[in-house]
Amino acid sequence: xxxxxxxxxxxxxxxxxxxxxxxxxxxxxxxxxxxxxxxxxxxxxxxxxxxxxxxxxxxxxxxxxxxxxxxxxxxxxxxxxxxxxxxxxxxxxxxxxxxxxxxxxxxxxxxxxxxxxxxxxxxxxxxxxxxxxxxxxxxxxxxxxxxxxxxxxxxxxxxxxxxxxxxxxxxxxxxxxxxxxxxxxxxxxxxxxxxxxxxxxxxxxxxxxxxxxxxxxxxxxxxxxxxxxxxxxxxxxxxxxxxxxxxxxxxxxxxxxxxxxxxxxxx
Amino acid sequence: xxxxxxxxxxxxxxxxxxxxxxxxxxxxxxxxxxxxxxxxxxxxxxxxxxxxxxxxxxxxxxxxxxxxxxxxxxxxxxxxxxxxxxxxxxxxxxxxxxxxxxxxxxxxxxxxxxxxxxxxxxxxxxxxxxxxxxxxxxxxxxxxxxxxxxxxxxxxxxxxxxxxxxxxxxxxxxxxxxxxxxxxxxxxxxxxxxxxxxxxxxxxxxxxxxxxxxxxxxxxxxxxxxxxxxxxxxxxxxxxxxxxxxxxxxxxxxxxxxxxxxxxxxx
DNA sequence: CAGTGGTCTAGACCACACT
DNA sequence: GTGTGGTCTAGACCACTGC
Numbered sequence: 129x130x131x132x133x134x135x136x137x138x139x140x141x142x143x144x145x146x147x148x149x150x151x152x153x154x155x156x157x158x159x160x161x162x163x164x165x166x167x168x169x170x171x172x173x174x175x176x177x178x179x180x181x182x183x184x185x186x187x188x189x190x191x192x193x194x195x196x197x198x199x200x201x202x203x204x205x206x207x208x209x210x211x212x213x214x215x216x217x218x219x220x221x222x223x224x225x226x227x228x229x230x231x232x233x234x235x236x237x238x239x240x241x242x243x244x245x246x247x248x249x250x251x252x253x254x255x256x257x258x259x260x261x262x263x264x265x266x267x268x269x270x271x272x273x274x275x276x277x278x279x280x281x282x283x284x285x286x287x288x289x290x291x292x293x294x295x296x297x298x299x300x301x302x303x304x305x306x307x308x309x310x311x312x313x314x315x316x317x318x319x320x321x322x323x324x325x326x327x328x329x330x331x332x333x334x335x336x337x338x339x340x341x342x343x344x345x346x347x348x349x350x351x352x353x354x355x356x357x358x359x360x361x362x363x364x365x366x367x368x369x370x371x372x373x374x375x376x377x378x379x380x381x382x383x384x385x386x387x388x389x390x391x392x393x394x395x
Numbered sequence: 396x397x398x399x400x401x402x403x404x405x406x407x408x409x410x411x412x413x414x415x416x417x418x419x420x421x422x423x424x425x426x427x428x429x430x431x432x433x434x435x436x437x438x439x440x441x442x443x444x445x446x447x448x449x450x451x452x453x454x455x456x457x458x459x460x461x462x463x464x465x466x467x468x469x470x471x472x473x474x475x476x477x478x479x480x481x482x483x484x485x486x487x488x489x490x491x492x493x494x495x496x497x498x499x500x501x502x503x504x505x506x507x508x509x510x511x512x513x514x515x516x517x518x519x520x521x522x523x524x525x526x527x528x529x530x531x532x533x534x535x536x537x538x539x540x541x542x543x544x545x546x547x548x549x550x551x552x553x554x555x556x557x558x559x560x561x562x563x564x565x566x567x568x569x570x571x572x573x574x575x576x577x578x579x580x581x582x583x584x585x586x587x588x589x590x591x592x593x594x595x596x597x598x599x600x601x602x603x604x605x606x607x608x609x610x611x612x613x614x615x616x617x618x619x620x621x622x623x624x625x626x627x628x629x630x631x632x633x634x635x636x637x638x639x640x641x642x643x644x645x646x647x648x649x650x651x652x653x654x655x656x657x658x659x660x661x662x
Numbered sequence: 663c664a665g666t667g668g669t670c671t672a673g674a675c676c677a678c679a680c681t
Numbered sequence: 682g683t684g685t686g687g688t689c690t691a692g693a694c695c696a697c698t699g700c
Contacts, residue, residue, distance in 0.1 A: 161689070390607035394502075469686090
């Protein structure tokens with residue numbers, strides 16, 4: 129309770145700044161109060177004190193709990209909301225963001241149909257091709273911050289829109305946190321895979337990096353996507369991270385771009 | 396001077412909110428003060444009162460000018476900074492963002508080498524293949540919000556890294572705002588093309604959308620990029636916008652992805 | 663109506679950059 | 682030191698939601 133906050137407990141009428149009270153080390157390491165609050169909130173998210181979809185305490189409550197003003201809590205929440213970790217709803221409260229019940233169904237999927245709105249094709253058909261245990265190769269291990277040979281789960285699936293196979297994905301997951309994941313559970317679950325990860329394995333994907341290339345279809349991918357061998361495909365290698373920037377998924381996707389395109393916004 | 400701000404001139408000790416004084420129309424159209432301030436700043440940016448690279452007045456000065464508190468100006472500037480239109484530098488002031496002297500040389504180019512840091516290959520070699528006047532076809536006109544047949548400038552260039560041609564770009568610009576652009580000026584200019592647009596034509600690119608596909612190299616693109624005909628290329632169609640979301644450039648890029656990849660961050 | 667997030671203000675002090 | 686942005690507080694009132 130009241131995690132001290134660098135002697136922040138009695139700054140009743142104090143000004144700002146307020147570096148650590150104890151002798152600071154060589155590096156200044158000045159961290160604003162709202163940053164510390166942000167980290168405390170992050171800890172509560174990570175520990176599962178507040179789960180995806182739930183409301184977190186009101187700003188006033190958090191301000192009392194952390195012994196800071198509402199404005200400071202506000203700034204912390206503002207940043208978390210801008211990072212899509214929290215979701216503010218005026219008049220209702222602040223919610224933990226979730227991949228389920230998202231305004232957009234696939235927050236991390238940038239492939240959209242050439243004509244029509246993103247969701248206009250109806251729900252995608254998902255076919256799990258396989259789901260098996262394996263050992264991490266060197267590059268898989270590096271991507272997931274594991275050691276070569278560590279157990280992983282490997283999933284292969286195809287997404288089809290309007291009956292046309294469009295996306296082939298190979299997915300690698302560390303076996304430990306995803307213990308118990310089977311093809312059946314994947315196939316039976318309705319909704320985004322990342323939503324299943326949240327509810328069943330308490331893993332929330334927060335951030336991701338994608339490396340995109342153009343590659344010819346081969347090694348059997350041409351038949352799964354029903355295109356001629358050598359057809360150019362978009363190769364999308366994604367590493368997805370959880371709260372503390374821990375890599376928790378490697379995904380190699382192959383997208384047909386004859387009726388869809390990858391949409392990106394620069395700003 | 397003092398653009399009234401919806402009767403905001405005498406809210407000396409008033410609270411927040413403060414909708415328009417005159418009878419509001421059917422739509423509430425409630426707009427927070429800081430949003431109005433943001434638009435006023437945007438107008439000054441657009442009009443060229445403050446040019447890219449320059450300092451804008453301090454928060455206190457702007458607060459006095461707009462007759463609001465520093466905090467309100469601050470929130471307006473915060474949003475503009477988060478949209479990369481302004482750049483805050485503690486102790487110095489707030490600057491108008493620019494494509495020149497950017498911390499990253501190419502803010503809108505997501506293609507990075509597979510190994511090594513983004514700028515590690517040294518400056519790119521730029522070869523202007525052609526720069527000519529033309530008439531907008533239907534799809535070019537639609538992208539640039541022009542009419543079919545309107546005059547446009549068409550530029551084709553190749554970017555090479557470490558001697559290897561890697562990017563071929565076809566660029567379409569509305570002829571009117573870019574009157575006087577020639578191959579020579581493009582070839583002689585050092586620095587990003589968007590920086591030249593800023594200094595020479597007072598056009599600042601602020602935002603862009605990219606549609607990405609995988610396409611085989613053909614129609615002469617294979618020879619300019621020195622790859623075999625049919626080699627998969629990343630096709631990147633970009634529309635770039637200026638301050639008021641006016642489209643000002645259409646760019647069709649073809650990227651080799653054998654030594655580079657397109658990097659994207661999801662969050 | 664009460665409770666929540668959202669806006670606005672005024673004033674204080676801190677961290678940083680220049681002179 | 683002076684001026685800039687950055688942080689923090691306290692208090693007021695507005696807008697939205699649901700009882």
